[in-house]
Amino acid sequence: MDREIGFIGLGSMGLPMVLNLLKSNLKVKVYNRTPEKARDAVAAGAQQMDRAADVATVGGIVITMVSNDKALEEVVFEKDGIGKKLGVGGIHLSMSTVSPKTSRKLASYHEQQGSYYVASPVFGRPEAASAQKLFLLSSGHRDAKERVKPLQNALGQQVFDISEEPGGANVIKLGGNFMIMAAMEAMAESFNLAEKNGIDRQLAAEVYASTLFNCTVYQGYGQMIAKKSFEPAGFQLSLGFKDCNLVLDEANSTKTPMPLASLLHDRLLASIAKGRETHDWSALARVASEEAGLE
Amino acid sequence: MDREIGFIGLGSMGLPMVLNLLKSNLKVKVYNRTPEKARDAVAAGAQQMDRAADVATVGGIVITMVSNDKALEEVVFEKDGIGKKLGVGGIHLSMSTVSPKTSRKLASYHEQQGSYYVASPVFGRPEAASAQKLFLLSSGHRDAKERVKPLQNALGQQVFDISEEPGGANVIKLGGNFMIMAAMEAMAESFNLAEKNGIDRQLAAEVYASTLFNCTVYQGYGQMIAKKSFEPAGFQLSLGFKDCNLVLDEANSTKTPMPLASLLHDRLLASIAKGRETHDWSALARVASEEAGLE
Amino acid sequence: MDREIGFIGLGSMGLPMVLNLLKSNLKVKVYNRTPEKARDAVAAGAQQMDRAADVATVGGIVITMVSNDKALEEVVFEKDGIGKKLGVGGIHLSMSTVSPKTSRKLASYHEQQGSYYVASPVFGRPEAASAQKLFLLSSGHRDAKERVKPLQNALGQQVFDISEEPGGANVIKLGGNFMIMAAMEAMAESFNLAEKNGIDRQLAAEVYASTLFNCTVYQGYGQMIAKKSFEPAGFQLSLGFKDCNLVLDEANSTKTPMPLASLLHDRLLASIAKGRETHDWSALARVASEEAGLE
Amino acid sequence: MDREIGFIGLGSMGLPMVLNLLKSNLKVKVYNRTPEKARDAVAAGAQQMDRAADVATVGGIVITMVSNDKALEEVVFEKDGIGKKLGVGGIHLSMSTVSPKTSRKLASYHEQQGSYYVASPVFGRPEAASAQKLFLLSSGHRDAKERVKPLQNALGQQVFDISEEPGGANVIKLGGNFMIMAAMEAMAESFNLAEKNGIDRQLAAEVYASTLFNCTVYQGYGQMIAKKSFEPAGFQLSLGFKDCNLVLDEANSTKTPMPLASLLHDRLLASIAKGRETHDWSALARVASEEAGLE
Incomplete structure (x- = not known):
């Protein structure tokens, strides 16, 4: 299991998820567009970064939990985004509710970079996130899905492997x-x-x-x-x-x-x-x- | 609790319900249009009657569980039906899935006879009936609903009191x-x-x-x-x-x-x-x- | 072409139709539930009768143009209705907008009496009725449809022969x-x-x-x-x-x-x-x- | 009335329209992506050009009748398109069936160039186009609509002025x-x-x-x-x-x-x-x- 990960998006869903990751003794670098929202995560031990790209390490894993397709594309494609940074072997574990089309587009982009994209939207409200009771769906490359599974298990009660086609989980x-x-x-x-x-x-x-x-x-x-x-x-x-x-x-x-x-x-x-x-x-x-x- | 009751309709739902009533040490008179279908009920202790009217006693309770509105009207209104027989204070506890209109019509008829009509359709399949796991709905006159409740409890896991208006449960x-x-x-x-x-x-x-x-x-x-x-x-x-x-x-x-x-x-x-x-x-x-x- | 006919129903559609029949030099006996509504028809030469049955002659033709299925059934089936009166060879030319079912029921009844039922609902508003511009649909027994055609032509601009099955026109x-x-x-x-x-x-x-x-x-x-x-x-x-x-x-x-x-x-x-x-x-x-x- | 115009799109609708313009003694420069399709128009007197831009003259009028939104945007925006060429006072009379959105986008673009966009989709099949029986809808700037009206009248039987908002006709x-x-x-x-x-x-x-x-x-x-x-x-x-x-x-x-x-x-x-x-x-x-x- 990866012991250090990046996490982008500290809204009502993202924050309790980060807290659970910290409880599992992971080292978590976080980024949020509105920096103030990172306060509670930092208080619990997360390390706040100034730019999306900074939470990524080459070959590492970054979880994103942002509000919509546009926000997701931004944290990947913008100048300081994670897109170029993840590098060969890196994994973008994308938990936001976005369209299958967006997942397909991002998967194709990451593939070109040598990195992976795993779509992993969740069922559950913020309370379920806090209680580690989320259900997680998973679609993408077999190896990448295998590697992120321990992280998913740290966040919810069950993971469903939907498909290799990246849009399936969406x-x-x-x-x-x-x-x-x-x-x-x-x-x-x-x-x-x-x-x-x-x-x-x-x-x-x-x-x-x-x-x-x-x-x-x-x-x-x-x-x-x-x-x-x-x-x-x-x-x-x-x-x-x-x-x-x-x-x-x-x-x-x-x-x-x-x-x-x-x-x-x-x-x-x-x-x-x-x-x-x-x-x-x-x-x-x-x-x-x-x-x-x-x- | 009434200790003797009549029961009409021994199909896939009615039979297990009769068996449960017998297990509760009730005396059950049964009637079924096709007499052969009463065999298992009789073997378990029920007393088979030749005519619908015969399962009713003046002021007693008759449960009906037949296949549709027409069959229900027949066992009430036909020459040998329970309609005239139930008499003052009798209760027709109607568990078939029929229309609210049919319930209203029967309730009005029974009222003229001095008897009561309680609509009590159920949620649950034959297996649930066997296991005493039915849910029962109940609509009709307050006193009548109160009196049939022990019987309903002998048949299922919960009773919902819907309304005094007789069609409500339907x-x-x-x-x-x-x-x-x-x-x-x-x-x-x-x-x-x-x-x-x-x-x-x-x-x-x-x-x-x-x-x-x-x-x-x-x-x-x-x-x-x-x-x-x-x-x-x-x-x-x-x-x-x-x-x-x-x-x-x-x-x-x-x-x-x-x-x-x-x-x-x-x-x-x-x-x-x-x-x-x-x-x-x-x-x-x-x-x-x-x-x-x-x- | 029949020169004497009966007509039942003098509403906004029926009245202008009667006036057109009178203009074609037919002798028209009329009946309307509310007798006052017959005034204009009588002024134009129609003969008002007291009972529906009185507008019918054995073997003759009666046109009905009433408000709904129930009203139509009444003028046929009630004690003083046209049902028994039309006799062998009579024709009930039914122009009201009623259900196919009602037409089938009436056709079957008339057949038992030896008379015919022709369903002939119309397309057109009162103004079209006045101007002899109605379109008439026609379904029923071939011979009866043939015999009523001159009357239909006196009432509208075109007749469509739909079917022998009596409900077709409806x-x-x-x-x-x-x-x-x-x-x-x-x-x-x-x-x-x-x-x-x-x-x-x-x-x-x-x-x-x-x-x-x-x-x-x-x-x-x-x-x-x-x-x-x-x-x-x-x-x-x-x-x-x-x-x-x-x-x-x-x-x-x-x-x-x-x-x-x-x-x-x-x-x-x-x-x-x-x-x-x-x-x-x-x-x-x-x-x-x-x-x-x-x- | 303008006596010289450009016309782009010689499909089943465009061709008969061009022929009608020629019959009205207009000088018509035509362009079609597949040059062979211009043959009949040329035989009837049209002058075929090699590039979309060539049918336009500064301050003149170009009619477009192409197959969809994409094709329309191409003849305007591509390197040899009419967009830059029409110049101040020019009018793009757009008769294709496209979305209101496309019309709004093109209208806004033309406005920046000092030219006008008039949306003018038509009702009618190729036979109606041949017979000058089209109905034309018109939306866009008041002055531009006024100027193209004689051309529209040469193509159809009636013009409906829908709105100044360019997408209205669409x-x-x-x-x-x-x-x-x-x-x-x-x-x-x-x-x-x-x-x-x-x-x-x-x-x-x-x-x-x-x-x-x-x-x-x-x-x-x-x-x-x-x-x-x-x-x-x-x-x-x-x-x-x-x-x-x-x-x-x-x-x-x-x-x-x-x-x-x-x-x-x-x-x-x-x-x-x-x-x-x-x-x-x-x-x-x-x-x-x-x-x-x-x-």
Whole structure:
């Protein structure tokens, strides 16, 4: 297991992950665009660097956990980025939720440099990150996936090896977000039917979440949709919309009709037209309620 | 707790339920349209009667677990039915999956006779029935619901009190079946996207069912949809279509637009047009695969 | 050509049709549930009768133009209805917009009496009826269709022989109404896209209605949808919803998935949930506008 | 009226347009990427040039009619393109079907050069172009639109002034193509319902196209959809899919939910997944037929 690594991105997900790596007695060099956000990591023993490139060592491993495709490309391609620095045998372990296309592009670039790209998006919220309960997906070159596995295990409860094709893990991550939104719409319509029949929405949510659907997605979002309480956002609707568009892009390029994804797209777009981009993504449920005359 | 009860309907669900009642030392009179099907119940101690009415005693309780709305109405309204026999204070505990409308109609009829109707559809398959692991929903008159509760507890792991309005439990049951079908369509589209990206469908199913969606619906149906293996049917597609139409009827009469239910309706109708009414209802997933050119 | 006929239903469509028959020098006996509505027809020479049965003569022809399936069944089946009276060789020429099922039921009944049923719904508004510009569809027994043709010609500009199966003409009529609603939704979405791009909605309507879509449906409804002006109703939204449900019923029973009809159903149901059942059916366009944040 | 103009793009639409300009006694310099395609234009009096830039004169007018956004950008931006050549006061009259975004980008570029961009996509097939029966849309700077009007009149029967915003005409053009596809899907579903009821599809098509929908779109495509005859393509399905995606892009960027466009998108994508990209775009109708078990 590598004992020294670089880590870029100290947001609500990245910070608890770094803390867990430090607990595992790793030496971690960190970089964050807004330097102030590195404070807690430094206090816990991380070494803060001024430039992205500085967290990388030739042949080493750098984990990235940034906010979107653009931010990810920047920390690789910009002048002080990790792209040229990782060198032969280095590994870019990319945990952000980005498009399969971005992963393919970066994988191809790293290959030209003699380094590796492993896509490793995660399922789990910040609390899961803290508790080392994340699920990690993994796609990329076999050897590189093998080498980063101990690091992934230090960050979560299980690692799924998806494919050698670098975009595979991102496809599964996007597919998961799509399935979450589908569950939300199903709950929205079902709870409305209950309400229209004089049944308490929260009771309906509770019944489903403790019988057929006793899993986190239905439990957590079920309560929000039942209570019609969508602020503050755990995950912003605008980000859900971005992911839904990525799903539809991938559907287009692989010739996979997804009418349920189209329906969700239209729900999210209506939500945005109504000014709800900063609400939680479960607020997509409000469109169904409005159509039913319930708001 | 009532110690003697009547039970009508000894199919794959009814039989294990009767066996559990006998184990709880109740005296059970049973009736089944096809008398031969009563054999196992009789062997376990039930007393077989020749006519539906014979399992009822004035002021007693009769449980019904029959195949559809029509069969249910028959055992109540026909000449030798339980309708007139239950008398003042009797309770019809109706566990079949029927429409809210049928429950409302029967409740109103029983009220005229001085008896009660409690709708109590269940979540769970025959194995769950055997293991006393059913979940039971309950709607109807407060006193009647209270009186049948010990019986319900003898049959399952939890009882949910939905409403006094008699159709409420059926609305929740239908809403649950709708949500199951929505999950199936979401998996169908998501697994297709994975397959088109070169990812093993079963791996995709396994990832989702052990992370975000670690609950029975996704685990069981996920495997079927991943393997595209839809026979023999656990629950026939034609029955899913019937339930979907009941959902849309209820949506119409309560003015609740449900576009996801409409989408599922169209998937199921296409499946039937293609001759798949006897396949498992998860076979609705095949339409998405065909549209993607994957079959 | 028959010179004496009966006519039931003197609403906004029926009255101008009777006037045209009188102009063709026919002797017309009329009946209307609300007798006062017969005044103009009587003033023009029609003979008013007290009961539906009285407008029928054995072996003669009765035209019905009533408001819905129920009203149609009543004038046939009720005690003083035309059902028993028409006798051997009589023809019931049914011009109301009813379901194929109702036509099949009535055709079967009339056949038992030795009389005929010809379904003959029309395309056209009251003004077209006045101007003898209706289009008439025709389905039923060959001989009966032949015999009523001169009467149909006296009422419109063209007759289309659809099928011997009695419900055929109703299927085509419903299909037409479905296609009108589809055109409305297409215009609604297209005009919204124009408006969001700063283009005048009425200009957009005018461009389409004078180029690609220079036909009545787009011209008339295009202006209403562009101006968002939906009252008073030419044809009430609740009637459009009824027809849409008839389309979906027929789709169900013939195994014909119609996702566009499902979409329209959900638009209309949302409109009704929002209290617009008495607006013009083109008001279904408002749902798209609301989703776009344009209302 | 300008008497000398440049013309780029001599495909099935461009050639008849050039011939009409020559008939109006204009002097026309032409350029086509594949030089051989200029033969007929030259035979009719056009002067063929070797480079795009050569058809432009400073302050003059150049009409472009090329196959897509990329081809259009090339003839403007490439080294020998018209971009720098048109100079102050020149006008680029752009008749290709391209995205509003491309028009906005080119308009902005031309403005920097002191020249003008007028978007002027057309409605009409090659036969309409030959017969001077095109309809032309026009968006861009007021003065430039005024100056090109005589040229537009020499090419078609009517010009619609859409907006000063340069993308407006493209929005209307895309909206029209969307509405055509919506009409196709409506016909597909309606004809299937007729067929399932034993009614001849061509009869159904004829009834609608000579009554409610007596306009070209329903007449022409109605016959194709009724006969299920989709080859050879008048307009390829892959181009319809491209336009549908442009509509959805524009819908996204202007926050305009268009569920009917989403439905069409999914129909077209399924058609492509089944290998029908070179069929006529009306072949989208086959998906509905397949779902109904009619193929």
